[in-house]
Every structure is written in C-alpha cells, then in structure tokens.
Amino acid sequence: MNPDGIRTQAPQPSWNTRVNNSVASLAAPQGDAELMLRVRGGDQASFGLLLERHRGSVIRFLDRMVQSQAVAEELAQEVFLRVYKSRGTYEPAAKFTTWLFRIATHLGLNWIRDGRNEKGQESLDETTAEGTIKQVPDRVRTVEQELVYQAKLREVRQAIESLPAKQRAAVLMHKYEEMEYSEIANVLRCSESAVKSLLFRAYEHLRSRLAHLA
Amino acid sequence: MRALSLAKCAIFVLCLALGPMALAQARRGALRPAKTAKNVTTPIDEFMRMSPVERQKALNRLPPAQRRRLEERLRKFNELPVERQQELKSMYNRLNQLPPEQQQVVRRSLNQFSQQPADRKEAIRQELKSIAPLSAQQREERLASPEFREKFSDKEQGIIRDMSQLLPPK
Amino acid sequence: MSCPVDDREGAERIVSYGAGRLAPDEETEFELHRRGCARCRELAAAQRAIWSTLDEWPDVTPSESFDEILYQRIAAIEQRAWWRRLLPDAGWWRPAVPVAVACAALVAAFLLKGPDLNLQSPVAAEPKLQIEQVEHALDDMEMLKQLSIDSQPNHPSGQN
Numbered sequence: 001m002n003p004d005g006i007r008t009q010a011p012q013p014s015w016n017t018r019v020n021n022s023v024a025s026l027a028a029p030q031g032d033a034e035l036m037l038r039v040r041g042g043d044q045a046s047f048g049l050l051l052e053r054h055r056g057s058v059i060r061f062l063d064r065m066v067q068s069q070a071v072a073e074e075l076a077q078e079v080f081l082r083v084y085k086s087r088g089t090y091e092p093a094a095k096f097t098t099w100l101f102r103i104a105t106h107l108g109l110n111w112i113r114d115g116r117n118e119k120g121q122e123s124l125d126e127t128t129a130e131g132t133i134k135q136v137p138d139r140v141r142t143v144e145q146e147l148v149y150q151a152k153l154r155e156v157r158q159a160i161e162s163l164p165a166k167q168r169a170a171v172l173m174h175k176y177e178e179m180e181y182s183e184i185a186n187v188l189r190c191s192e193s194a195v196k197s198l199l200f201r202a203y204e205h206l207r208s209r210l211a212h213l214a
Numbered sequence: 215m216r217a218l219s220l221a222k223c224a225i226f227v228l229c230l231a232l233g234p235m236a237l238a239q240a241r242r243g244a245l246r247p248a249k250t251a252k253n254v255t256t257p258i259d260e261f262m263r264m265s266p267v268e269r270q271k272a273l274n275r276l277p278p279a280q281r282r283r284l285e286e287r288l289r290k291f292n293e294l295p296v297e298r299q300q301e302l303k304s305m306y307n308r309l310n311q312l313p314p315e316q317q318q319v320v321r322r323s324l325n326q327f328s329q330q331p332a333d334r335k336e337a338i339r340q341e342l343k344s345i346a347p348l349s350a351q352q353r354e355e356r357l358a359s360p361e362f363r364e365k366f367s368d369k370e371q372g373i374i375r376d377m378s379q380l381l382p383p384k
Numbered sequence: 385m386s387c388p389v390d391d392r393e394g395a396e397r398i399v400s401y402g403a404g405r406l407a408p409d410e411e412t413e414f415e416l417h418r419r420g421c422a423r424c425r426e427l428a429a430a431q432r433a434i435w436s437t438l439d440e441w442p443d444v445t446p447s448e449s450f451d452e453i454l455y456q457r458i459a460a461i462e463q464r465a466w467w468r469r470l471l472p473d474a475g476w477w478r479p480a481v482p483v484a485v486a487c488a489a490l491v492a493a494f495l496l497k498g499p500d501l502n503l504q505s506p507v508a509a510e511p512k513l514q515i516e517q518v519e520h521a522l523d524d525m526e527m528l529k530q531l532s533i534d535s536q537p538n539h540p541s542g543q544n
Contacts, residue, residue, distance in 0.1 A: 051451060055446055063444045077453060152440055156437060176441075199396065200399060
C-alpha cells in the first residue's frame with residue numbers, strides 16, 4: 001500500500017479474463033470501417049491499429065508489384081499517408097481494404113508506368129540478392145537445393161514482372177491477397193467480367209512461362 | 215493601404231521568425247499537439263503509437279502476470295467508445311495539470327469516493343454534473359450554500375470540492 | 385456440362401478450380417466433367433501447378449522502422465499544415481519573401497544560438513515512455529471512470 005494510499009488501492013473490479021501475450025490482443029475487435037471512423041474523429045490510436053492490421057498486406061502486394069522491398073515500403077508509406085490525410089472526409093462507402101488497395105494499386109501502377117522499370121530491374125537483381133538474405137526459409141536446404149530454389153524464385157518474379165501492369169495487379173490480388181473477383185473489380189474500377197478476363201490472360205501467360213517449373 | 219500592407223508584411227516576417235521555434239516544438243510533439251492545447255495526449259496514446267516491436271519490448275519489462283494484466287486493461291480501455299475515452303483523457307489531463315500537491319489531494323478524494331456506498335456515489339456524481347456547467351464563481355457559491363451542506367456530509371463535501379477541479383473550466 | 389475450355393467464362397472456372405475457390409457444387413460438377421475431358425484435365429492440372437509454383441514466392445517482412453518513419457512523415461505534414469494556415473490567402477506577400485526570409489534567418493540564428501532548442505531527430509530528443517507511466521495513467525483513468533461527469537450516468541457502482 002502506497003504511503004499516501006493513492007495508487008495502490010484498486011477500486012475497479014478484478015479482471016477475470018486472461019489475455020495472451022500477443023500485442024495483437026491490444027487491437028480492439030472493431031471492424032476497419034469503425035476504426036477509420038474513429039480516426040476521422042481524431043483517435044490516432046485507431047490509426048495505429050489499422051496500420052498494424054494492414055501494413056503487411058500492403059507492403060507484400062506492392063513488393064510483388066514493383067519487385068523492390070525498398071520501393072514497396074516507400075509506396076506503402078504513401079498509401080497510409082493518403083489514408084491519414086483523407087481521414088477528415090472518410091465515408092465507409094466501400095470496404096476499407098478495397099479503398100486501401102485501390103490507393104496501393106494506383107501508386108504501384110503509376111510507379112510502373114513512369115518508366116522506373118530500368119531502375120526496378122537493377123533493384124530486382126539487388127533485391128533478389130538481398131531477398132535471399134531476408135527471406136531465408138525456415139527449413140534447411142543443401143547448397144544445390146538453395147540454388148535451384150533461388151533460380152525458380154527468380155523465374156517466378158520475372159514471369160510476374162513480364163505481365164502487363166493491370167494483369168499483374170489482378171493476379172497479385174487474386175493469388176496472394178485472396179480477393180474475390182468482385183473486390184478486385186472494385187479496386188480496379190472495372191467489371192467482374194473484365195477482372196476474369198484479365199486473370200484468364202494473366203494465368204495463361206504464366207502457365208506458358210512457368211510450366212517447366214511445375 | 216500602404217500602412218496595412220506593411221503591417222501584414224511585418225506579421226508575416228514575425229511568423230517566419232518564429233518558425234524554427236514552432237518547428238522544434240511541433241517536432242518534439244510528433245503526432246501530438248503542444249501540451250497546453252486542449253487535446254493533450256496521454257501515456258496511453260504514446261504507447262499505442264509505438265511500433266509493435268517497441269510496445270512488446272516495453273511490456274516485456276514487466277513480470278508476466280503484470281504484463282498480462284496491463285494488456286487486458288489497455289484492451290478494455292481501447293474498447294470504450296471514443297467519446298468516453300476522450301472524456302477520461304480530458305479529466306486525466308486536467309488532473310495532471312494541477313500542481314503535484316493538488317493532484318495528491320484529488321487522488322485521495324477519488325479513493326475516498328470509490329469507498330462510498332453506491333447511492334452516495336451517485337449523489338456525488340449528480341452534484342458534480344450539476345455544477346459542471348457553472349462558472350467558477352457560481353460553483354463556489356453552490357459549494358458554500360446551505361442546501362449543499364445539508365445534502366452532503368463533511369467528507370462528501372470535501373470530495374466534491376476536490377473533484378470539482380477536474381471539471382472543464384467555464 | 386459443356387466443356388469450360390470452349391468459352392471464356394468456363395475457362396475462368398478452371399482458374400477458380402485451380403485456386404480451390406469453386407463452390408462445392410460447382411467443384412463436384414467440374415470434377416465429374418474433368419474425368420471425361422482430357423483438355424480440361426490438362427488445363428486444370430497446369431493451373432494447379434502454377435498455383436503451387438506461385439506459392440514459392442515468400443512474403444516480405446516489413447522493416448522494423450516502417451511505422452516510425454511513417455509517423456515522422458505524418459508529423460512533418462501536420463507541422464507543414466499548421467504553418468500554411470498562418471500564411472494569408474492573397475499573394476500580396478510574395479514580394480516580401482526575400483526580406484522576410486533574411487530577417488527570419490537572422491532571428492533564427494539568434495534564437496538557435498541562445499537557448500538549446502535541440503532540433504535533432506524528434507525521436508531521439510523525446511524522453512522514452514516508461515511502461516510504468518502507462519500503468520499509472522490507466523490507474524488514474526480507471527479511478528476517473530467512476531465519475532462519469534460529462535456523459536450519461538453509469539451503472540451506480542461507476543463501472544463501465
């Protein structure tokens with residue numbers, strides 16, 4: 001008991017629920033839209049929660065789009081900055097992830113279109129070299145297995161990079177973010193049938209380029 | 215017209231001159247406005263703005279049981295409606311802006327309040343709500359009034375008087 | 385069922401099959417068709433193989449400083465926004481800018497040289513938050529929760 005009896009006395013009920021040690025347990029169970037509305041109301045902690053929830057997927061998506069983690073993180077920063085700057089006028093008209101990926105796709109497509117591919121190509125090689133360090137798999141491979149794996153990975157990356165930008169975005173959202181056609185259509189602002197067409201052509205191209213790896 | 219333009223120019227120069235100081239102030243505040251502003255952030259806000267890695271590091275300094283309890287408390291706080299969180303933060307900041315000895319007095323009163331029976335707590339709460347919209351002078355008059363003294367015991371009067379310092383200034 | 389390979393819509397069904405995302409009844413229907421259709425068998429196998437190959441591309445891990453850098457950028461934006469609000473709307477001030485900048489530089493040099501404004505990285509300059517401060521803040525908040533002065537009356541025990 002504190003000498004002046006101030007802090008140590010707990011007038012509150014005892015907490016009955018034990019939580020696990022994961023920091024994720026600090027995230028309130030609210031949906032994204034509700035959190036974003038709180039951000040609109042000035043609650044910056046909710047922005048932190050949204051960042052924690054979606055940072056990974058945005059960076060992953062952009063990394064595969066532009067094939068450079070450094071660029072992907074810069075673009076991802078820009079995505080969240082735009083989310084933050086728009087907080088005052090946010091309305092939950094669409095799913096939050098749709099909006100988020102719309103911004104991310106827009107920035108990714110712009111980056112590709114603006115002809116930074118030459119730099120990207122160099123960074124692709126650098127990142128591949130870096131990537132092998134950062135992305136060391138858990139299981140242990142022999143040297144030969146590792147070389148084969150890295151060669152395969154390089155081919156996959158190059159195959160994705162060879163896709164037209166919009167097909168690339170559609171495949172990445174479909175394959176790696178497991179988005180439904182309807183959501184991809186909302187992100188790309190086109191019809192579902194247009195998305196299916198994009199994906200059909202993209203996978204056809206990938207099958208022809210990567211069949212020998214299967 | 216010329217004088218007005220010169221005056222505007224002077225104001226502009228002054229603003230630019232004060233810029234570096236404001237820059238330092240704003241940068242120190244990061245996402246936080248200056249401490250004298252209305253919506254001062256709390257240690258809880260600062261904690262939630264830390265990266266997950268930093269938060270985990272900070273939590274790991276605590277013994278496991280204490281860490282789990284803190285996580286649960288934070289979770290419950292974050293689950294409160296935004297308005298309620300803001301209300302609590304405002305009162306918290308008003309408390310922490312008091313001189314240290316006054317803070318002790320108010321915290322002691324809060325402790326005493328917590329020990330009151332439920333019906334007396336409610337009566338005290340209602341009294342505080344009713345004086346919240348009053349000006350400082352009106353609050354003083356109310357707290358000195360015979361009706362107030364009849365309604366509340368000496369201890370309760372002390373509690374109300376102390377906790378009135380947490381009310382928003384009018 | 386007509387052969388999905390023959391039409392675009394059907395071919396896309398094969399993509400969904402390869403992704404394991406067909407509805408159960410559609411999957412059953414396609415499996416039945418596949419047994420008798422070599423083209424679909426081949427295409428479905430190729431699509432599943434591609435799916436598995438694409439799985440080899442691991443996810444990147446965001447860098448540890450990502451959040452910190454983002455918050456610094458947000459702080460910089462808010463500081464710029466605050467600054468812009470001080471500028472008047474009209475452009476009459478533009479001619480005064482060189483003079484103003486020179487005066488500001490002189491004053492800033494004086495101010496910076498005087499008191500130590502510590503304009504280093506804001507993160508380095510800030511005192512580190514102690515976890516105990518968070519605990520104490522929660523202690524206060526939990527006690528203050530009993531009051532519920534500004535909002536509707538709580539449960540009589542003051543608990544939320």
